[in-house]
Amino acid sequence: MRIYRMSEAGQSTLVEEPTPTPGTSQVLIRVHASSLNARDLFMLDGRYPVPQGRVPLSDAAGVVEATGPGVTRWEVGDRVVNSFNPLWFGGPQRTPGQHYHTDLDGWLAEYVVIDEQRLVPVPAHLDFTEAATLPCAAATAYTALEGVGPGDTVLIQGSGGVSLFALQLAHAAGARVIATTSSENKAARLRELGASDVINYVDRPGWGAAVRELTDGQGADIIVEVGGAGTIAQSIKAVAYRGTISLVGHVAHGTTGMNLLDFTYSGATLRAIGGGSRSDLEDMNRVIAAHQLHPVIDRVFPFEEALDAAAHLGSGTHFGKVVITH
Ligand SMILES: NC(=O)c1ccc[n+]([C@@H]2O[C@H](COP(=O)([O-])OP(=O)(O)OC[C@H]3O[C@@H](n4cnc5c(N)ncnc54)[C@H](OP(=O)(O)O)[C@@H]3O)[C@@H](O)[C@H]2O)c1
Incomplete structure (x- = not known):
């Protein structure tokens, strides 16, 4: 072989x-x-x-x-x-x-x-x-979205593997999905997959405020944080009071610029994600089958x-x- x-x-x-x-x-x-x-x-x-x-x-x-x-x-x-x-x-x-x-x-x-x-x-x-x-990207998105349901707003960052699964799974769960991306072409495709709104993070580096504008000041209930150091400061601005930032990855380079006082006032939870278990993968596959997601x-x-x-x-x-x- x-x-x-x-x-x-x-x-x-x-x-x-x-x-x-x-x-x-x-x-x-x-x-x-x-x-x-x-x-x-x-x-x-x-x-x-x-x-x-x-x-x-x-x-x-x-x-x-x-x-x-x-x-x-x-x-x-x-x-x-x-x-x-x-x-x-x-x-x-x-x-x-x-x-x-x-x-x-x-x-x-x-x-x-x-x-x-x-x-x-x-x-x-x-x-x-x-x-x-499915094993890494999809199961990671699934665990990052733990607790998501109808009425929630989920923010995904970019159009990489984890983010697109998060979009599909959150949309299937009945949540509203806001996405960021760097290109208009990708923005159109994100909308086709179910994103209600797409923010270009290059044109609008302060996209945290844009998420608040789009949610009547409420912010996103769950943020699937794939950017890491380069995006976390904006995520803190974008997260809903007592929301969750699921820290998945580090594709956005830079320093955190993270203000711990802002984070404390956000009341949010920062969760470090480490993929999913076999049981998570099985549960996610049931969701994928039920919604016939590809x-x-x-x-x-x-x-x-x-x-x-x-x-x-x-x-x-x-x-x-x-x-x-x-
Ligand atoms: N913790 C875990 O269990 C776990 C599991 C899987 C992956 N990860 C990590 O999660 C991250 C994403 O993984 P992946 O496989 O989905 O990667 P990927 O497919 O390579 O994602 C790349 C995408 O990231 C987006 N991006 C880059 N800079 C960005 C920025 N400043 N703001 C928003 N989006 C940005 C770009 O989207 P656009 O082209 O749309 O701009 C790019 O297409 C990686 O760091 C990976 O190591 C962690």
Whole structure:
């Protein structure tokens, strides 16, 4: 089989290896698709060191090709997608756990052997390219939106993978969604997906006030904070009294400019998000199935062009998920 492994130089290289055999409680997956997340870029280009030989990527979907002794959850032919946090099955997360690509071999391979507990079924209406986008970005959006419901206002930042899932899930939950973006073209597409209002954060760097204007001074009940240091000060201006800022990511560089007094007066909660558990992924998949949601896929690359896929994600021109077919 063909598999990518990180070389000594911190680059990923395509190599040939024997197809592995599943051991006790393990299954062999024929991987059909994987997807890229912002975190992968740092590791694929050597900016974030990972052990030599590590297999990249955290998200994939495929078919159970063989089962090892003692497997009870799966049969040959089942369509499966992995959970992003392989050791977090549900309930409160007590430790950061382990992650693919950094601590464990990931999914950029034609076949993977994996503990049967680290997988969930693919929602019936999704194909493999769609299902491969769910483990990190979608489950993160889902946990960031915890408690969302009709009447709420959700603010999403930009049009990356996490933000588009947050838009789709919040819209499906009956919430109003306000989005920020850097381009008019993307603004139109955000509206098509259900955003009621879109603010261009380049034209209006003080977009926190714009969110207040759009909500009669109330602000957003939940902010899916993917910007981090470069956006948090505006988020504090935009958040509703006793609202929630779910701190997901750090795509907006800069210093926080965060005024702790303003934050105290906002009464808001700042929640650090660390993906979702297997149970979160299963719950989210029920929502996705009930609403027949389809992940937004920007572009699909063949397995041999996995590094081009990463370069495309890094270009920032994407709208939605970048996927690799295996
Ligand atoms: N904590 C967790 O569990 C978790 C899980 C997943 C991801 N993350 C993190 O979350 C962040 C987003 O991940 P992703 O995979 O969705 O990334 P992505 O797809 O690469 O998102 C890139 C998008 O971010 C937007 N952006 C950049 N600067 C911005 C700014 N100043 N204000 C608003 N939007 C801005 C841009 O949107 P426009 O082009 O529309 O302007 C860009 O397209 C990353 O930092 C990632 O590491 C964390």
